[in-house]
Amino acid sequence: xxxxxxxxxxxxxxxxxxxxxxxxxxxxxxxxxxxxxxxxxxxxxxxxxxxxxxxxxxxxxxxxxxxxxxxxxxxxxxxxxxxxxxxxxxxxxxxxxxxxxxxxxxxxxxxxxxxxxxxxxxxxxxxxxxxxxxxxxxxxxxxxxxxxxxxxxxxxxxxxxxxxxxxxxxxxxxxxxxxxxxxxxxxxxxxxxxxxxxxxxxxxxxxxxxxxxxxxxxxxxxxx
Amino acid sequence: xxxxxxxxxxxxxxxxxxxxxxxxxxxxxxxxxxxxxxxxxxxxxxxxxxxxxxxxxxxxxxxxxxxxxxxxxxxxxxxxxxxxxxxxxxxxxxxxxxxxxxxxxxxxxxxxxxxxxxxxxxxxxxxxxxxxxxxxxxxxxxxxxxxxxxxxxxxxxxxxxxxxxxxxxxxxxxxxxxxxxxxxxxxxxxxxxxxxxxxxxxxxxxxxxxxxxxxxxxxxxxxxxxxxxxxxxxxxxxxxxxxxxxxxxxxxxxxxxxxxxxxxxxxxxxxxxxxxxxxxxxxxxxxxxxxxxxxxxxxxxxxxxxxxxxxxxxxxxxxxxxxxxxxxxxxxxxxxxxxxxxxxxxxxxxxxxxxxxxxxxxxxxxxxxxxxxxxxxxxxxxxxxxxxxxxxxxxxxxxxxxxxxxxxxxxxxxxxxxxxxxxxxxxxxxxxxxxxxxxxxxxxxxxxxxxxxxxxxxxxxxxxxxxxxxxxxxxxxxxxxxxxxxxxxxxxxxxxxxxxxxxxxxxxxxxxxxxxxxxxxxxxxxxxxxxxxxxxxxxxxxxxxxxxxxxxxxxxxxxxxxxxxxxxxxxxxxxxxxxxxxxxxxxxxxxxxxx
Numbered sequence: 001x002x003x004x005x006x007x008x009x010x011x012x013x014x015x016x017x018x019x020x021x022x023x024x025x026x027x028x029x030x031x032x033x034x035x036x037x038x039x040x041x042x043x044x045x046x047x048x049x050x051x052x053x054x055x056x057x058x059x060x061x062x063x064x065x066x067x068x069x070x071x072x073x074x075x076x077x078x079x080x081x082x083x084x085x086x087x088x089x090x091x092x093x094x095x096x097x098x099x100x101x102x103x104x105x106x107x108x109x110x111x112x113x114x115x116x117x118x119x120x121x122x123x124x125x126x127x128x129x130x131x132x133x134x135x136x137x138x139x140x141x142x143x144x145x146x147x148x149x150x151x152x153x154x155x156x157x158x159x160x161x162x163x164x165x166x167x168x169x170x171x172x173x174x175x176x177x178x179x180x181x182x183x184x185x186x187x188x189x190x191x192x193x194x195x196x197x198x199x200x201x202x203x204x205x206x207x208x209x210x211x212x213x214x215x216x217x218x219x220x221x222x223x224x
Numbered sequence: 225x226x227x228x229x230x231x232x233x234x235x236x237x238x239x240x241x242x243x244x245x246x247x248x249x250x251x252x253x254x255x256x257x258x259x260x261x262x263x264x265x266x267x268x269x270x271x272x273x274x275x276x277x278x279x280x281x282x283x284x285x286x287x288x289x290x291x292x293x294x295x296x297x298x299x300x301x302x303x304x305x306x307x308x309x310x311x312x313x314x315x316x317x318x319x320x321x322x323x324x325x326x327x328x329x330x331x332x333x334x335x336x337x338x339x340x341x342x343x344x345x346x347x348x349x350x351x352x353x354x355x356x357x358x359x360x361x362x363x364x365x366x367x368x369x370x371x372x373x374x375x376x377x378x379x380x381x382x383x384x385x386x387x388x389x390x391x392x393x394x395x396x397x398x399x400x401x402x403x404x405x406x407x408x409x410x411x412x413x414x415x416x417x418x419x420x421x422x423x424x425x426x427x428x429x430x431x432x433x434x435x436x437x438x439x440x441x442x443x444x445x446x447x448x449x450x451x452x453x454x455x456x457x458x459x460x461x462x463x464x465x466x467x468x469x470x471x472x473x474x475x476x477x478x479x480x481x482x483x484x485x486x487x488x489x490x491x492x493x494x495x496x497x498x499x500x501x502x503x504x505x506x507x508x509x510x511x512x513x514x515x516x517x518x519x520x521x522x523x524x525x526x527x528x529x530x531x532x533x534x535x536x537x538x539x540x541x542x543x544x545x546x547x548x549x550x551x552x553x554x555x556x557x558x559x560x561x562x563x564x565x566x567x568x569x570x571x572x573x574x575x576x577x578x579x580x581x582x583x584x585x586x587x588x589x590x591x592x593x594x595x596x597x598x599x600x601x602x603x604x605x606x607x608x609x610x611x612x613x614x615x616x617x618x619x620x621x622x623x624x625x626x627x628x629x630x631x632x633x634x635x636x637x638x639x640x641x642x643x644x645x646x647x648x649x650x651x652x653x654x655x656x657x658x659x660x661x662x663x664x665x666x667x668x669x670x671x672x673x674x675x676x677x678x679x680x681x682x683x684x685x686x687x688x689x690x691x692x693x694x695x696x697x698x699x700x701x702x703x704x705x706x707x708x709x710x711x712x713x714x715x716x717x718x719x720x721x722x723x724x725x726x727x728x729x730x731x732x733x734x735x736x737x738x739x740x741x742x743x744x745x746x747x748x749x750x751x752x753x754x755x756x757x758x759x760x761x762x763x764x765x766x767x768x769x770x771x772x773x774x775x776x777x778x779x780x781x782x783x784x785x786x787x788x789x790x791x792x793x794x795x796x797x798x799x800x801x802x803x804x805x806x807x808x809x810x811x812x813x814x815x816x817x818x819x
Contacts, residue, residue: 043429048348048423048426051422051456054456058461062460062505066501069504070496153475153477154478157477157496157497160477
């Protein structure tokens with residue numbers, strides 16, 4: 001039984017047909033022969049950071065779901081008051097996002113030719129870095145307070161989850177601080193090698209950590 | 225290669241030293257080969273473990289020469305103890321699922337060919353890519369190290385059900401250090417795969433060359449892309465589960481251990497944990513993992529079949545949509561692994577429905593393959609044979625899934641060999657057939673040499689017949705009530721089934737031996753095989769447009785290709801031979817162009 005219902009397609013060679021206008025990828029909008037350079041990696045960086053943030057979201061969603069199930073599975077959940085320093089930390093972290101945005105605008109302007117913005121950009125970057133370190137220090141102070149109250153990692157499931165969430169978030173913040181350090185190092189060179197896409201990537205990550213912390217604080221406040 | 229291309233500046237320069245070129249390489253092709261090599265080592269370890277288990281099941285008192293060297297207490301005189309049988313079973317499952325079925329078809333082939341098939345010179349984050357492999361390698365070493373700690377590897381199975389997996393040494397041999405090593409290994413593995421998935425997604429979305437619209441991507445690339453989306457979310461959930469498990473072991477927390485648990489006459493110092501919590505977290509990863517193994521194989525098999533049929537599938541677009549549907553539904557079905565776990569029966573019903581629903585896109589894919597094959601003049605070679613074998617295994621293993629999707633039937637069959645037969649056929653053997661099809665198909669591109677066709681066909685037929693001889697009787701054993709995870713069946717109601725077990729063991733030994741033929745073919749052809757032409761299969765996709773085999777460091781020799789067609793322009797009248805490459809600017813009056 002024949003299965004071909006169409007005539008076989010034919011090929012003609014009377015000149016190249018341009019790639020589809022909907023054809024994707026790099027260069028779909030560029031003129032033929034234009035070179036693709038390293039700087040074009042910006043879209044990939046943006047995609048990469050969003051994909052990474054999606055994975056981090058899933059990880060914290062899994063921990064959240066574990067917390068809710070664990071709390072409901074037994075009557076041993078002990079509530080305790082969150083260390084007040086956490087609210088100070090929250091303000092510090094929110095402030096760091098503001099300073100980072102201020103830094104990003106100035107650094108971006110400098111990289112696009114405005115020489116006057118360099119020192120203020122650098123200052124705001126340093127300020128963000130310091131605020132990030134203050135946040136981590138504040139989290140450490142919160143752990144010390146819990147320890148002084150006799151609440152350790154294994155004392156109760158509520159304290160287990162408190163340490164787990166805050167420690168994992170602090171680890172992610174340390175990752176962000178490493179990124180900020182890289183940005184500062186590249187920006188501080190006599191001839192800066194920093195790319196706008198790198199700063200944008202670090203900024204997305206940092207702001208996300210900010211939002212994540214607000215979510216975690218609300219979760220811990222509501223559950224613990 | 226056609227001259228319609230664009231110059232490119234590579235992200236990083238070509239490495240010169242041995243270490244940067246072959247060990248800590250940034251080149252996606254080398255990383256792909258490293259993943260494949262790791263899977264190759266892992267699969268033969270897993271194979272030997274299965275041989276040992278099968279010999280023990282058929283002849284429980286038989287001494288296996290040399291086995292006592294692995295563990296004096298676990299195999300005194302070469303005879304497995306019941307506990308050591310379970311420990312080997314755990315490691316067999318762990319090695320095969322994580323380090324073979326995930327590593328080879330997804331990370332191995334994907335790393336090598338995804339960037340080339342989208343027309344990129346590399347992945348956007350080569351350092352993360354390198355880290356992805358080496359983290360996976362460390363994960364493998366940590367897993368294997370469990371063999372060499374006191375009491376050996378864990379015995380809780382590759383699913384590591386709590387509370388057995390969380391209690392520590394008191395629960396049995398290997399449940400202390402061995403189980404912690406297992407959890408650390410899997411957590412590391414998750415990190416490696418997350419880094420890999422990030423690269424795959426970014427490459428597919430942002431590194432495509434000019435003209436390469438999403439619908440012009442080959443089905444294999446689509447499969448790797450979809451798999452990386454599944455992996456991104458699935459491994460991100462397994463990692464927290466492993467962290468909680470490790471904390472239960474080393475920090476004295478009680479996430480998974482319930483109150484008042486007495487184990488080996490000892491009251492456990494834990495309280496209030498949820499044993500079901502582990503299962504929820506694990507299977508939220510575990511079921512998508514099935515698709516992480518099988519979807520890349522679906523893509524590879526589609527690619528191989530189309531090339532050898534010399535005509536496109538009835539609809540590549542529907543295959544893509546079906547794979548996306550499978551990925552979406554894969555998160556809603558995980559509870560079907562927990563029908564007998566004490567979960568609320570209403571939850572079972574809720575999970576049963578999407579489990580049955582997910583068979584619809586899978587069936588659509590199979591029907592498209594079969595409908596497309598019907599009447600085609602398939603070129604028979606090792607690659608196309610294994611692709612056909614994949615379809616056969618996937619259908620045979622999938623049919624039993626219809627039964628297991630229903631709680632009322634699954635409750636009877638869940639703890640039997642029926643389930644073992646089901647998942648080995650549909651996930652393990654089918655995915656392995658996909659790996660073999662990909663290996664025979666892409667070997668000429670990777671090495672510049674052809675594999676031996678005669679040995680390939682011997683490998684196929686022995687493996688094909690052998691796999692059915694091993695795994696179809698498993699279904700029969702299951703229906704006869706043969707429980708799984710037992711180390712011997714000689715003294716109870718299952719004793720009459722022993723002849724079937726002996727038959728299976730003999731089949732497993734022969735089928736395993738055929739894999740040595742494959743290994744010989746792989747190694748011999750790598751160095752002494754016939755030199756391969758640039759495009760031996762007369763295929764159209766971009767990996768066959770590279771200027772050499774293996775492709776140069778930047779894949780396309782300092783240029784980026786420009787794409788004019790979808791990748792399956794076969795059976796074209798007026799074309800040289802019967803196909804038009806994706807890079808060929810020739811105009812096609814084509815009802816087959818699916819862009």
